Amino acid sequence: MNHRLPTVIALLLAGLWGAALGYLHLQQQSNSGLIERVEATLVDLRSMIVGVRSPPDIVSIVAIDDRTAAAHGYPLKRETLAQLVTSIGALKPKALALDILLVDPGTEEGDAALAMAIKAAPSIIAGAATFPQSLQSVTTNAEDPFATVPEAQQLLLPQPRFAEAAPLGIVNVATDQSGVPRFIPLFSRAADRLDAAFPLRAASIALGAEPLIENHGIRLGAHRIPTDTGQRLPLTFYGPAGSISTFSAADALDGKLPADAITGKVVVIGATVTGGGDVFPTPFDPILPGVEVMSTAITHLIAGDGMVRDSRTRQADAGIATALPVLLVALVAWRRGALGFVIICLTVIAWAMLNLAAFANGYWLSAALPIAAALPPAIIFGAAELWRDRRRARHFADQSERLQRIEAPGLGExxxxxxxxxxxxxxxxxxxxxxxxxxxxxxxxxxxxxxxxxxxxxxxxxxxxxxxxxxxxxxxxxxxxxxxxxxxxxxxxxxxxxxxxxxxxxxxxxxxxxxxxxxxxxxxxxxxxxxxxxxxxxxxxxxxxxxxxxxxxxxxxxxxxxxxxxxxxxxxxxxxxxxxxxxxxxxxxxxxxxxxxxxxxxxxxxxxxxxxxxxxxxxx
Missing domain, CATH: 3.30.70.1230 (Nucleotide cyclase, GGDEF domain)
Known part of the structure; x- marks a missing residue:
C-alpha cells in the first residue's frame, strides 16, 4: 500500500499536467508559445519525411520573374500589366488572381486600361492588413465564428477604380517565429468591414460558390474546409519553388503561353523577381515566392487536400496529452529495468509512428504537446523511482550485511x-x-x-x-x-x-x-x-x-x-x-x-x- 500511494499520486499529477497543457492548447490563439515553436520544427521534420508531393493541376502561376523584368522593367507599368491580364483573360481561366498591391495610382491611361482588363476577366485583386501588435488577444464566443479573428488596425486597399472592377482578397499569412507560413487567415476583420482572404476569394470564384461560414470551418459548395482557431487555413507545401506550375509573364506578353496552362484553371499573377522581397522559408525551400504560398492555399481550398487542424484535432491533441503521461508513468511504475525500458520505448515509437501516419494522411496532430505533457512527469517519476529503488537497495544491502554478521555468507546468499x-x-x-x-x-x-x-x-x-x-x-x-x-x-x-x-x-x-x-x-x-x-x-x-x-x-x-x-x-x-x-x-x-x-x-x-x-x- 505504501508503494501504491505514491504511484497513484504520480498518475493523478501526470494526468492533471497533461490536461492543463491540453486546455491551454485548446485555447491557443497564436503561434507564439514555446510548444508551438517546437511544433513548428516538428512539422518541418514530418513534412520532409513525408516528402515532396505532386499538387493537383488546378492553379498556374504567371510569374513576373527576372526575364520579365529584364524585358519590360520592374515594377511593370500599368499598361504592361493590363496587357498581361488581357492576354491571360483571353485564354478563359476560371479565375485570375492578381497578387499585386495596387495601392498607389499610376498614369491615368495605364490605370484605366488595367481596370478595364480586370473587369473583363473573372478577377480578384489583392489587399493587405496591418495589426497593432504581433500577438492578438481575442474573445472566444462559440456563437460567433469571427470572435477569434483578430481585428486589423489598418487595411492597405487598392485604388477605388480597381476595387470597383473586381472583388478584394487579403493576402496576409500567419508565420511562425522562423518566418515559415503556417496558416492563411481566411478573413480579416476591421472596425467596419470583413474581408475574405485572397485564396478564399479565388477559390470561391473558381467554384462558383460563395463561402458559408461555420464554427471551425467554411463551406464552398459541396466542400467543407475545416479551419483552425481564428478561421485559419493550415498550410502544407507540396515541395520547393516551382512545384505548382509556373510560367513567365514574358511568355504571356509575347503570346507564347500555352493555352492548356490557362484555360479552366485558376491563374495567379505575382512577382518572383530576384530582390522582390516577397519570399518565405519553407521545409523544402528557403525562398519560396509569396505568390506560390497563395497558390498553395488556393489549391488546398479547391482540392480539399490541405491539412486538417481544427477543434476536433486539437481535442484529440488534448486527449493524447492527458493520456500519454499517465500511460508512461504507469509503465515506469509497472516494470523498471531493461524490459520496462523497451516497453516504454516501443510505446513512444508507436505514438510517433501513428502521429506521422496521421500527418501523411492530412491530419495535423500536435507532436510537441504530447512530448511536453509526457516527458516531465515520466522523467520526474522515473528519477523518483530510481532514487527510491536505490534507497531500497541500500536498505536491503544493510539488512543483508546484518544477516551476514549472523549467518554465514553461504547461508545468507x-x-x-x-x-x-x-x-x-x-x-x-x-x-x-x-x-x-x-x-x-x-x-x-x-x-x-x-x-x-x-x-x-x-x-x-x-x-x-x-x-x-x-x-x-x-x-x-x-x-x-x-x-x-x-x-x-x-x-x-x-x-x-x-x-x-x-x-x-x-x-x-x-x-x-x-x-x-x-x-x-x-x-x-x-x-x-x-x-x-x-x-x-x-x-x-x-x-x-x-x-x-x-x-x-x-x-x-x-x-x-x-x-x-x-x-x-x-x-x-x-x-x-x-x-x-x-x-x-x-x-x-x-x-x-x-x-x-x-x-x-x-x-x-x-x-x-x-x-x-x-x-x-x-x-x-
Missing part, C-alpha cells in the same frame, strides 16, 4: 535466492563444532559489562573469520561460545575435513587471543572445543519475522558434550573418531603429543560409549 530454504525441517548429514571459553562467567562479574563486550566482540570476530574462511555456518553465538555447522545449505564430501581444520585453527587463534589479553591471561581463562559428525535435523526456529536457522539431534548433543571431555582430559579439543575417519588422514596434524587416542569414553546423558581423540596445541 542461499536465503536471498530461496526464501523458503528450511521452511520445512530437513534431515541430513553434517559436521558440528562447538567452542566455549572456560572460567569466563567469573571474569564477567569482575570486569564489568564494557570489558565483557570488548572481549566477546574480539572473540566472536576471530570465530567468524575462521568459519568464513572454511565455508562453515555459525548457527548461534551462545554466551561466550558458538555452534558451527559444516553441511549447510547442502552437505558436501569435505564437510568433516573442513570442520576438523576449522576446529584446530580456532584452537590456535583462541590460544593466541587469550595470551594477548592481560586480564584474560592473569585470570587463566581457557577454552574447549568439541567436534562430531553425523545426521542432524536442520530447520528454522521461531515465528513471523524472528526466525533462526539451527540444527538439532544426537550429533549436536555429542559435539557439545565433547567439550566437557576435552576439559576433563586437559585437552583443548575433542574429536569424535567418526569425524576424523570421515575427514581423512591429512585432516589433523599428527605431530607427537598433539593428537592422542582413540579413547573409549562415556558422555553425560548417553548410555553407550564413544571413541574419541583429544588434541592440544603447543603451550605458549
Amino acid at each position: 542461499w536465503l536471498a535466492r530461496d526464501p523458503a530454504f528450511l521452511a520445512e525441517p530437513v534431515r541430513q548429514n553434517a559436521s558440528v563444532v562447538f567452542i566455549d571459553l572456560s572460567g569466563f562467567t567469573g571474569l564477567s562479574e569482575a570486569v564489568g559489562p564494557a570489558m565483557v563486550r570488548e572481549i566477546l566482540s574480539g572473540f566472536f570476530e576471530l570465530i567468524d573469520e575462521e568459519v568464513r574462511l572454511l565455508g562453515g555456518a555459525i548457527t548461534s553465538f551462545m554466551g561466550d561460545g558458538a555452534m558451527i555447522l559444516f553441511g549447510l545449505p547442502a552437505p558436501a564430501a569435505d564437510d568433516a575435513a573442513r570442520a576438523a581444520a576449522c576446529a584446530i585453527r580456532l584452537a590456535d587463534r583462541t590460544r593466541l587471543f587469550l595470551a594477548g589479553h592481560p586480564e584474560l591471561r592473569r585470570r587463566k581463562i581457557g577454552f574447549k572445543l568439541g567436534a562430531h559428525c553425523g545426521p542432524i535435523v536442520a530447520s528454522r526456529l521461531g515465528t513471523g519475522d524472528r526466525q533462526q536457522i539451527t540444527a538439532t539431534g544426537d550429533t549436536v548433543n555429542v559435539a557439545q558434550r565433547l567439550m566437557e571431555v576435552a576439559a576433563s582430559r586437559g585437552a583443548e579439543l575433542a574429536f569424535s573418531a567418526s569425524l576424523l575417519e570421515a575427514a581423512g588422514p591429512d585432516a589433523v596434524p599428527l605431530q607427537t603429543g598433539r593428537l592422542a587416542g582413540p579413547f573409549e569414553t562415556k558422555l553425560r546423558g548417553r548410555s553407550g560409549g564413544i571413541a574419541i581423540y583429544t588434541w592440544r596445541g603447543e603451550t605458549l
Whole structure:
C-alpha cells in the first residue's frame, strides 16, 4: 500500500499536467508559445519525411520573374500589366488572381486600361492588413465564428477604380517565429468591414460558390474546409519553388503561353523577381515566392487536400496529452529495468509512428504537446523511482550485511535466492563444532559489562573469520561460545575435513587471543572445543519475522558434550573418531603429543560409549 500511494499520486499529477497543457492548447490563439515553436520544427521534420508531393493541376502561376523584368522593367507599368491580364483573360481561366498591391495610382491611361482588363476577366485583386501588435488577444464566443479573428488596425486597399472592377482578397499569412507560413487567415476583420482572404476569394470564384461560414470551418459548395482557431487555413507545401506550375509573364506578353496552362484553371499573377522581397522559408525551400504560398492555399481550398487542424484535432491533441503521461508513468511504475525500458520505448515509437501516419494522411496532430505533457512527469517519476529503488537497495544491502554478521555468507546468499530454504525441517548429514571459553562467567562479574563486550566482540570476530574462511555456518553465538555447522545449505564430501581444520585453527587463534589479553591471561581463562559428525535435523526456529536457522539431534548433543571431555582430559579439543575417519588422514596434524587416542569414553546423558581423540596445541 505504501508503494501504491505514491504511484497513484504520480498518475493523478501526470494526468492533471497533461490536461492543463491540453486546455491551454485548446485555447491557443497564436503561434507564439514555446510548444508551438517546437511544433513548428516538428512539422518541418514530418513534412520532409513525408516528402515532396505532386499538387493537383488546378492553379498556374504567371510569374513576373527576372526575364520579365529584364524585358519590360520592374515594377511593370500599368499598361504592361493590363496587357498581361488581357492576354491571360483571353485564354478563359476560371479565375485570375492578381497578387499585386495596387495601392498607389499610376498614369491615368495605364490605370484605366488595367481596370478595364480586370473587369473583363473573372478577377480578384489583392489587399493587405496591418495589426497593432504581433500577438492578438481575442474573445472566444462559440456563437460567433469571427470572435477569434483578430481585428486589423489598418487595411492597405487598392485604388477605388480597381476595387470597383473586381472583388478584394487579403493576402496576409500567419508565420511562425522562423518566418515559415503556417496558416492563411481566411478573413480579416476591421472596425467596419470583413474581408475574405485572397485564396478564399479565388477559390470561391473558381467554384462558383460563395463561402458559408461555420464554427471551425467554411463551406464552398459541396466542400467543407475545416479551419483552425481564428478561421485559419493550415498550410502544407507540396515541395520547393516551382512545384505548382509556373510560367513567365514574358511568355504571356509575347503570346507564347500555352493555352492548356490557362484555360479552366485558376491563374495567379505575382512577382518572383530576384530582390522582390516577397519570399518565405519553407521545409523544402528557403525562398519560396509569396505568390506560390497563395497558390498553395488556393489549391488546398479547391482540392480539399490541405491539412486538417481544427477543434476536433486539437481535442484529440488534448486527449493524447492527458493520456500519454499517465500511460508512461504507469509503465515506469509497472516494470523498471531493461524490459520496462523497451516497453516504454516501443510505446513512444508507436505514438510517433501513428502521429506521422496521421500527418501523411492530412491530419495535423500536435507532436510537441504530447512530448511536453509526457516527458516531465515520466522523467520526474522515473528519477523518483530510481532514487527510491536505490534507497531500497541500500536498505536491503544493510539488512543483508546484518544477516551476514549472523549467518554465514553461504547461508545468507542461499536465503536471498530461496526464501523458503528450511521452511520445512530437513534431515541430513553434517559436521558440528562447538567452542566455549572456560572460567569466563567469573571474569564477567569482575570486569564489568564494557570489558565483557570488548572481549566477546574480539572473540566472536576471530570465530567468524575462521568459519568464513572454511565455508562453515555459525548457527548461534551462545554466551561466550558458538555452534558451527559444516553441511549447510547442502552437505558436501569435505564437510568433516573442513570442520576438523576449522576446529584446530580456532584452537590456535583462541590460544593466541587469550595470551594477548592481560586480564584474560592473569585470570587463566581457557577454552574447549568439541567436534562430531553425523545426521542432524536442520530447520528454522521461531515465528513471523524472528526466525533462526539451527540444527538439532544426537550429533549436536555429542559435539557439545565433547567439550566437557576435552576439559576433563586437559585437552583443548575433542574429536569424535567418526569425524576424523570421515575427514581423512591429512585432516589433523599428527605431530607427537598433539593428537592422542582413540579413547573409549562415556558422555553425560548417553548410555553407550564413544571413541574419541583429544588434541592440544603447543603451550605458549
